[in-house]
Each structure stands twice: as structure tokens, then as C-alpha cells.
Amino acid sequence: MAPKHHPAPFSGGDRKARRDVDIAASSRPPTTFVHASAAANVLWPGVARRPRRRNRHFGRGTIRPGRDCSRGGRSAIMSAPPNPEKMTLYADARRRRLLYSQNDLQQALSACEFLYDCDEDASYSTADLRRFRCFETTLVVAYTRPFTQSRGGTPPLTMKMVGLKLSDQKRALHARLVDMRNTMMAHSDEEMMRMTTQPFDVSEEGETPLYLIQSVLDEGITLIGNLLVETNSLLREVYQAIVRTLYRDLQANPTSFDLRIDSEAARAARGVSPRSEAPLRDPAGDEDSN
Incomplete structure (x- = not known):
């Protein structure tokens, strides 16, 4: 894209001099502006790069363009709330x-x-x-x-x-x-x-060979x-x-920490009898009874 030319101020009567300046400016080779992503593709061909967007400032509580929270998008400030059930698990x-x-x-x-x-x-x-x-x-x-x-x-x-x-x-x-x-x-x-x-x-001598x-x-x-x-x-x-x-x-x-993990599969693998509902023995209680 060629840069815009701003002609020098001339008086209204000197139109010929102003036209000469415009012609001289139009005869210059146009300046080429290359985007950073295009330059990167020249240096590293085959690597797809997305053009960098300008930083835009948004107010608190606003939503970035292209992100619709009603369709599952995330806001600029808040993300989805944690799932209490998953956190507990x-x-x-x-x-x-x-x-x-x-x-x-x-x-x-x-x-x-x-x-x-x-x-x-x-x-x-x-x-x-x-x-x-x-x-x-x-x-x-x-x-x-x-x-x-x-x-x-x-x-x-x-x-x-x-x-x-x-x-x-x-x-x-x-x-x-x-x-x-x-x-x-x-x-x-x-x-x-x-x-x-x-x-x-x-094997003994005379017998069929027997190898180990x-x-x-x-x-x-x-x-x-x-x-x-x-x-x-x-x-x-x-x-x-x-x-x-x-x-x-x-x-x-x-x-x-008040839990008991005693699966039937583990008991069967160790040859232990099926689980009973008897509570776990309290070592402190055994010491007191002695």
C-alpha cells in the first residue's frame, strides 16, 4: 500500500507548481509494508503464523469479541467455576x-x-x-x-x-x-x-544321550x-x-481419614474370607485392656 502524499501548501494561484510536485511524488517507487507474519514466513517457510492483533483494552466485566458466554465461551475476567464434585473426588x-x-x-x-x-x-x-x-x-x-x-x-x-x-x-x-x-x-x-x-x-556310557x-x-x-x-x-x-x-x-x-478400603477382589486374591461388618480393632483399646 503506497503512503498517502500530502502536498506542500501553495497559494491558490500557483496551480502549475502544485501539479508539478504531485507528478514528481507519483513517479517515486511505492513503499512496501510487509507484515511481521509475512516476514516470518520468509525466514521460516512452512510454519503457519497468525498475524498479531493490536492490544485492545476492555472494561471490567466485558466480554472479548468473538467469545459468546451464552455458547460456552469464557469471559476476559472469569472462567468456569470449579466443579465441587470433581474436586472432592x-x-x-x-x-x-x-x-x-x-x-x-x-x-x-x-x-x-x-x-x-x-x-x-x-x-x-x-x-x-x-x-x-x-x-x-x-x-x-x-x-x-x-x-x-x-x-x-x-x-x-x-x-x-x-x-x-x-x-x-x-x-x-x-x-x-x-x-x-x-x-x-x-x-x-x-x-x-x-x-x-x-x-x-x-547319560551313562552306552546309553542314549540325555542333555541338561x-x-x-x-x-x-x-x-x-x-x-x-x-x-x-x-x-x-x-x-x-x-x-x-x-x-x-x-x-x-x-x-x-476415617475410611476403610477392603475390596472383595483384594480379599479373594489373598485368600481371605469374605468381609464381615466387624469394626477395625483399636490398638489403643487393646493396650488399655491389658
């Missing part, structure tokens, strides 16, 4: 996750304590190594269990949920434990396997020494954050 699910996570971290910490019996400089039999490996597997699986999405609609645990900000070193250790869980403990990824096998004949397999797998322990100490520190930090969060929620709404 999320709070209940979050509370259950924190309670489950507290138990999971307790199991992981117990396994960590048992694993301290493993001396990295000592030699152990295969049976003892497998016992330590059981502790290590329990530690990793129990620790990472809360951070895994499970069935039932309970959200996974996050560090933000318990107000915890780990250091870079502990974040890296957390990621390593999750990777160990996904590739070694809960699954057997091909790239993480260390194994050798060999067939051998157990002798296999040797890596029974070593990963979380040992300084790495186990760092893991123990990570577990305790996460566990304490969970306990603090539960304590605050308990003080704010104690009645919300």
Missing part, C-alpha cells in the same frame, strides 16, 4: 495415594536396612546373593510403585504433590531407580541381561556401598515429605 484419590505411598516407602526403607548387611568386599554363596537381590528388588519396586499409574483412578505420586524439590543429584538417582524398575526389576529387558548357558550330557542345561546369570547387587547410602537418603526425604503432607491434611480435615 480428586482430594479423596490424592489422599488414598498418599496413604498407599507411605506404606510403599516403609517397605522400601525396610528392604534398604536389610540390604546394609551385604558387604561389597565379601564373597557370598549364590543363595545369599539371591537373598540380597530380593531385598534390592523390593527396595526398587516398592519405591517406584507410587510414581506409576495404576488402575482405579488413583493419580500417581508426584514430588509437587508433597511439596518436595529434589536436588539435581537426587533427581538423577530417582530416574535411575525408575529405569532399574522398568528394565531389570519388574521386567527383563534384553539389553540388560547377562547370562551364559551350556548343555551337558548326564547349565545356566549362569548375573546375581550381582547394584545398590551397594555409597550408592546404597545415597538411595537411603533419597527414600527418607521422600518418605518425610509424604508424612508431612498427610499430617497437614489430617489437621485440616480429620474426618476425611
